[in-house]
């Protein structure tokens with residue numbers, strides 16, 4: 001099974017604000033629920049923050065959940081990925097143990113997929129409002145190209 005792109009599928013998700021994401025990051029440090037992806041040398045690659053706590057969803061983030069949930073009732077979790085620059089630290093090339101859907105909220109993001117040719121990758125540029133469905137087991141590599149807010153969903 002292959003990945004699928006849905007261009008411009010979620011318009012309300014684009015309304016997520018930096019203010020409210022920073023507020024959520026602040027909250028998740030207080031509750032120790034934040035996940036941080038970074039390098040030992042933070043001058044090399046900007047960090048990425050992953051928010052995973054549902055007890056606090058500022059309203060533009062709640063609205064994003066509601067918009068996606070109205071289409072996909074079986075979404076289970078929503079993680080908010082925030083990076084602050086070019087070549088931000090990410091999970092690197094990996095595959096997930098469940099189907100995942102990425103919804104791009106703010107900024108652009110590239111996802112690279114393996115092809116039959118070893119040294120060639122398929123690169124998908126996600127724009128705000130786009131959704132990318134990645135079936136479990138499919139290798140992919142997130143590549144940060146600037147400040148961004150992305151939502152990652154899995155399914156029940």
Ligand SMILES: [Fe+2]
Pocket residue numbers: 094095096100140
């Ligand atoms: Fe992934």
